[in-house]
Amino acid sequence: MNYIRHKVSNFISKSNLHGNITLSGLVKAANRMNIMVKPYSSSKRMLLMLRLTKESNNVPALCVKDQDNIMIFYDDALSEDETIFAIAHEIGHIELGHNITFKHNDRQEKEANTFAHYLLTPSNNYKIANKTCVISLCICLIIIILLIAPWRKNNQPTSLSSKGLNNTDTSSETVESQSTFSEINNSDICYFTEKGEVYHLYRDCGYLKNSKTVISNTIAHCHKDRLCSACKKRHESELNK
Numbered sequence: 001m002n003y004i005r006h007k008v009s010n011f012i013s014k015s016n017l018h019g020n021i022t023l024s025g026l027v028k029a030a031n032r033m034n035i036m037v038k039p040y041s042s043s044k045r046m047l048l049m050l051r052l053t054k055e056s057n058n059v060p061a062l063c064v065k066d067q068d069n070i071m072i073f074y075d076d077a078l079s080e081d082e083t084i085f086a087i088a089h090e091i092g093h094i095e096l097g098h099n100i101t102f103k104h105n106d107r108q109e110k111e112a113n114t115f116a117h118y119l120l121t122p123s124n125n126y127k128i129a130n131k132t133c134v135i136s137l138c139i140c141l142i143i144i145i146l147l148i149a150p151w152r153k154n155n156q157p158t159s160l161s162s163k164g165l166n167n168t169d170t171s172s173e174t175v176e177s178q179s180t181f182s183e184i185n186n187s188d189i190c191y192f193t194e195k196g197e198v199y200h201l202y203r204d205c206g207y208l209k210n211s212k213t214v215i216s217n218t219i220a221h222c223h224k225d226r227l228c229s230a231c232k233k234r235h236e237s238e239l240n241k
């Protein structure tokens with residue numbers, strides 16, 4: 001039994017048979033294994049040439065070897081399910097190395113039936129289904145990560161910017177040094193000079209004393225990355241009062 005199961009999974013991977021097994025899917029898989037599959041209705045001449053006309057009236061499907069070609073003929077008057085089973089049974093004979101003829105002994109018939117059964121019952125596609133499952137799970141995870149990543153990225157600076165950080169600010173040093181300023185907003189007015197590197201919270205800051213032109217604007221518009229250290233200390237001490 002394990003031997004047949006092994007042959008089935010071998011066939012599935014070699015023929016690239018996947019998903020729900022349909023008649024056309026099974027025929028294509030057989031074709032990939034160089035097995036030609038034809039319905040009786042369109043093979044009457046061929047069956048006559050191979051002297052299989054009489055035989056074809058009695059069995060749902062048969063396999064023959066003509067020179068190097070392996071062919072399966074099937075009764076297309078049957079239902080799709082019956083046809084699929086009949087073809088899978090014939091593939092079983094071929095894959096299990098039985099003589100390629102329509103005459104098989106009872107043991108071979110049983111083995112071919114077992115092969116067809118394993119091939120067609122969903123649990124036998126377990127390996128493939130499993131693979132598909134793992135792949136779709138991975139894709140889902142990637143999508144989730146991709147969806148969450150920008151959200152997290154946006155979320156962190158948002159919480160910081162509400163504490164008074166310039167949105168264009170990327171310096172982690174600045175982020176750290178200013179994270180304590182819970183009451184500074186980007187819309188707050190600040191003071192700065194054109195060439196200065198920092199902005200000030202207080203117009204009377206000592207560092208602005210000697211500057212002739214002091215500009216005032218909102219923090220968001222000052223285009224300075226850092227807050228003056230003196231103003232920072234003063235602001236902190238005022239907060240703690």
Ligand SMILES: [Zn+2]
Nearest residue numbers: 089104109112
């Ligand atoms: Zn058979």
Ligand SMILES: [Zn+2]
Nearest residue numbers: 200205228231
């Ligand atoms: Zn200052």
